[in-house]
Amino acid sequence: MEKLVLHEDPRSGNCYKIRLTAALLGIAVERVAYDILNGETRTPEFLSKINGNGRIPVLQVGNRFLPESNAACWYLAEGSPLLPESRFDRADMLRWMFFEQYNHEPNIATLRFWLLFVGERNLNTFQRGQIPAKRAGGEAALAVMDEHLAARDWLVGDEASLADIALFAYTHVCEAGGFRLNDYPAVCAWLRRVAALPGYVPMEAD
Numbered sequence: 001m002e003k004l005v006l007h008e009d010p011r012s013g014n015c016y017k018i019r020l021t022a023a024l025l026g027i028a029v030e031r032v033a034y035d036i037l038n039g040e041t042r043t044p045e046f047l048s049k050i051n052g053n054g055r056i057p058v059l060q061v062g063n064r065f066l067p068e069s070n071a072a073c074w075y076l077a078e079g080s081p082l083l084p085e086s087r088f089d090r091a092d093m094l095r096w097m098f099f100e101q102y103n104h105e106p107n108i109a110t111l112r113f114w115l116l117f118v119g120e121r122n123l124n125t126f127q128r129g130q131i132p133a134k135r136a137g138g139e140a141a142l143a144v145m146d147e148h149l150a151a152r153d154w155l156v157g158d159e160a161s162l163a164d165i166a167l168f169a170y171t172h173v174c175e176a177g178g179f180r181l182n183d184y185p186a187v188c189a190w191l192r193r194v195a196a197l198p199g200y201v202p203m204e205a206d
Contacts, residue, residue, distance in 0.1 A: 002062035004076075005030045007050055011117065012036070013109055013169035014069035015057040016203045021073045021165055023201040025080050029059075037117060070097045073162050082165070084157050093156045096163035099141070100170075107137035109170045111177030138179055142171070146184040153193060160197055168194045173203065 006029045008015035022029045034040040042054050051058045051067045059072035111134050155163040
């Protein structure tokens with residue numbers, strides 16, 4: 001495999017997804033850190049060389065660059081047990097990964113970022129007005145997961161997949177955004193199962 005470099009902000013759950021996928025698979029990934037709060041992904045050099053969209057994570061594979069966290073996770077997991085063998089289960093895994101990006105992350109990750117890193121008093125009027133809707137959307141996403149996980153150990157099939165990694169990243173730190181994990185007992189049990197996987201690394205690991 002070509003040399004892998006993860007361009008990341010270690011505080012980001014989207015970046016953590018890639019690190020966790022690599023750790024569970026025993027894949028070595030070099031890390032380069034950026035501070036998004038200081039605009040380090042908006043410099044001319046970053047935009048011209050790493051990602052013209054000005055966002056991280058970006059997985060560098062040799063001399064090529066792969067933005068978008070779930071795409072990078074898929075690249076790492078190709079041929080591994082983290083991608084189910086069943087055609088339906090692979091599609092169902094993608095369903096949960098799309099759910100994470102459209103229903104879960106925009107609400108839970110956004111509130112975590114606003115409240116933990118920006119600070120509520122520093123939010124503009126529009127952002128403050130969005131907090132109730134973001135909270136309701138995040139709670140709805142957690143409720144969907146809790147109902148689904150009440151009858152199964154993993155989101156898809158009989159073992160952990162990229163669906164679990166994608167949703168674990170921001171779920172396990174959602175309380176920083178004001179969500180109450182204890183309201184979702186099946187989600188809490190699932191979080192413990194993910195954290196017990198061989199090779200697991202915590203979010204702030206170096």
